[in-house]
Structures are given as C-alpha cells and as structure tokens.
C-alpha cells in the first residue's frame with residue numbers, strides 16, 4: 001500500500017492565487033471541520049446543499065452559490081450549459097476545457113437523469129471524449145474522492161497542453177512546500193483508471209496480456225464510500241480485456257473505458 005497523501009493541491013492552488021475559489025462537494029461528515037478551518041484562516045465560506053464554496057472574495061462565493069441555485073431549476077440544456085460555463089470561468093479553469101465540458105453538459109440534476117435506462121454518467125462521457133492513447137497522469141480528474149488530484153476540472157483531452165500547464169503550476173506550488181508529498185502525489189496519480197458507463201470509478205491494474213488483474217473502487221466525492229452498484233460494476237471489470245482504444249470487453253453496448261494514466 002502507498003502511504004496516504006497529505007498534501008492538498010486545491011488548497012495550495014487557492015492560497016497561491018492560482019485558483020480564485022473552490023467549489024467542493026463533500027459528505028456532511030467532512031464539511032464542518034473544513035468550513036471551520038477555512039473561516040479560521042480568513043476565507044469566506046458559503047454553503048449550499050452538499051456544495052461548499054471557499055474564496056477570498058465573499059462576492060465570488062455568493063455568486064457561485066447563486067449560479068448553482070439557478071442550475072437546480074433549469075429544464076433546458078442550453079440554460080444549463082451557459083450556467084456551467086459561468087461556473088467554470090469563475091473557478092479559473094482553462095477555456096478549452098470549459099468549452100468541451102459545456103458541450104457535453106446536460107440538464108441538471110444528474111441524479112434524475114441517472115434513472116433513465118440509456119443513461120451515461122458525466123464522468124463516463126468525459127472518459128470517452130477526453131481519452132487519448134498517452135494520457136498525462138497529472139490530468140487525472142477522477143481521484144477527487146478521498147485522494148488528492150491536481151486538476152479539479154475535467155480536461156478537454158487527457159493530454160491538453162493548457163490543462164497540463166495548469167496542473168504543473170499547482171504541482172510546483174505543492175512541491176515548494178512539501179517536496180516529498182509532491183513526489184508521492186505524482187506516484188499516486190500514475191495509475192490506470194477505469195470509468196464505467198453509470199459512473200463507477202476504479203483504480204485498475206492491467207497485466208501484460210491486457211487483462212484487468214485487479215480493480216479498486218474509488219469514491220465519487222470525498223467522504224462518500226462507493227455504492228453497492230458501483231462496487232459490483234468495478235468487480236465485473238476483473239479478468240476482462242482492455243482493447244487498444246481503452247474500452248473493456250466486447251463491443252456490446254456501452255463498455256467501461258480504461259485511461260492509461262499509469263503508462264510512464
């Protein structure tokens with residue numbers, strides 16, 4: 001087992017001014033401590049449902065909360081997309097990645113869409129759309145649960161040069177404070193990740209014959225353990241073959257996809 005990563009790239013990005021605000025989805029058990037901590041350090045903290053906004057500028061946090069409130073009420077994809085664009089811009093994400101995200105975006109809320117038979121989760125649509133043969137480990141956006149990640153947004157491609165520069169700036173800021181933590185972070189990010197059609201995410205190891213040897217489910221957001229359905233989807237990956245285009249198994253309906261972040 002790797003040792004836990006204690007560095008917090010998003011926090012460093014905020015403190016160094018690389019990111020104007022944080023928009024965090026957290027389980028209630030984690031929220032109180034985090035809110036107290038950021039307020040204690042002089043940040044403005046706004047809360048709305050399971051989202052927490054942290055910013056130096058109180059107006060920015062309130063604006064983000066207002067945009068999320070509007071998101072919950074929209075019924076049309078076009079309105080949803082324009083609200084998502086505003087949120088991405090205010091969080092300081094690369095324009096190409098925001099544009100790609102907005103093109104994929106659907107009507108909120110995802111949990112209602114998830115009941116539909118042909119449903120494809122947002123993470124899965126991203127995994128398919130951004131897939132490249134040689135992805136950059138620092139651009140893995142899927143470990144946002146209980147593990148650290150460098151990019152809190154979904155890159156337009158897993159080798160996007162603008163996202164890469166963004167991730168490298170955050171990494172360098174982390175490394176200045178904690179070189180050993182930064183090294184461990186790079187090590188942890190360099191692992192293959194599978195995303196299933198209904199949104200289950202796993203860290204996988206793929207053997208030389210291209211079969212999934214092991215798959216470990218990861219939470220979709222911090223403090224939320226994977227559901228029974230997610231665990232079952234992840235278990236079903238083991239023993240299956242990963243094709244050269246990253247898809248797992250035979251061509252029958254939507255297949256899970258593996259992104260080879262672990263490929264050096």
Ligand SMILES: [Zn+2]
Nearest residue numbers: 096097156160
């Ligand atoms: Zn991009």
